[in-house]
Amino acid sequence: MLALLGLIVVGCGDGGDAASESGVEVVATTTQLADLAANVAGERAAVVGILAPNSDPHEYEPRPSDAESLAGADLVLRSGGDVDLWLDQLIEGAGADAPVLTLIDSVRTVEGGHEEGDEHSEEVDPHWWQDPRNAIAAVEAIRDALIEVDPEGAGDYRANARAYVADLRRLDAGIARCIDRVPPGERKLVTSHDALGYFADRYGIEVIGAAIPALSTQAQASAGETAALVDLIRAEGVAAIFPEAGVSAQLEEAIASETGAQIGGELWADALGPPGSSGATYLGAMAANAATLVDGFTGGRQSCAIDVGAR
Numbered sequence: 001m002l003a004l005l006g007l008i009v010v011g012c013g014d015g016g017d018a019a020s021e022s023g024v025e026v027v028a029t030t031t032q033l034a035d036l037a038a039n040v041a042g043e044r045a046a047v048v049g050i051l052a053p054n055s056d057p058h059e060y061e062p063r064p065s066d067a068e069s070l071a072g073a074d075l076v077l078r079s080g081g082d083v084d085l086w087l088d089q090l091i092e093g094a095g096a097d098a099p100v101l102t103l104i105d106s107v108r109t110v111e112g113g114h115e116e117g118d119e120h121s122e123e124v125d126p127h128w129w130q131d132p133r134n135a136i137a138a139v140e141a142i143r144d145a146l147i148e149v150d151p152e153g154a155g156d157y158r159a160n161a162r163a164y165v166a167d168l169r170r171l172d173a174g175i176a177r178c179i180d181r182v183p184p185g186e187r188k189l190v191t192s193h194d195a196l197g198y199f200a201d202r203y204g205i206e207v208i209g210a211a212i213p214a215l216s217t218q219a220q221a222s223a224g225e226t227a228a229l230v231d232l233i234r235a236e237g238v239a240a241i242f243p244e245a246g247v248s249a250q251l252e253e254a255i256a257s258e259t260g261a262q263i264g265g266e267l268w269a270d271a272l273g274p275p276g277s278s279g280a281t282y283l284g285a286m287a288a289n290a291a292t293l294v295d296g297f298t299g300g301r302q303s304c305a306i307d308v309g310a311r
């Protein structure tokens, strides 16, 4: 049992083992990816997620049980970029030979990064799932990869993907309606790290800054960077600073108290939450984020809820 601790098995009705109709096993790195895959796999294939809910993918240290999962995998799903660079070493160590699908290659990417002194560094932002249209592209790529390894399940995978993509489209439209309730001048986002660039890009939100001014939680803010952010928050009249679930909010709280901004609700940024939480699924997490942002941006004047059904 110890070896299984932390392994999340989703997508199969009985839970706890990797049983499925086809015997096909998919291993996914991040919690978001495991959830997208489970919705395509349905009962036909088992999906094992490497990361546990609420755990930061940027700083993950693989365990021996991860190598065991990989060794038995028929398909490996990687998010791509800084969030699961650790997969390479893990695959090598496990001697795994399953095909690896890197989803960042199937989605529309944007660049992120911050100005540091005179030098402006841009890199591909790895948080692509924060735009539901990218989640749709990822689901379609996962569907095609599953059909490749399990052609007999093609009908199931297509039907599952079609139903889930319809849910993702409803989610996208629902978030857009939510953010429309916030006057454009009040959509000023400050988060723990630079994780919501895609979300901001999709829904017309201005990213003012982040407590950790980087695309990775592994970076640290210098005193000068924090002072500059404090000035910017005051100058822009930012209403709320949003901490991220699973990341310490100490710096955010200090910045809030210095600027008079509120601490907004926690966002589901790089990991989904445990079962029963608002972030237990991708659909739930994104809907919860939209509601949290609307509340924080408007100081509670506006609220919105998105019905994402049972998924």
Ligand SMILES: [Zn+2]
Binding pocket: 058, 127, 193, 194, 195, 215, 216, 217, 270
């Ligand atoms: Zn991140």
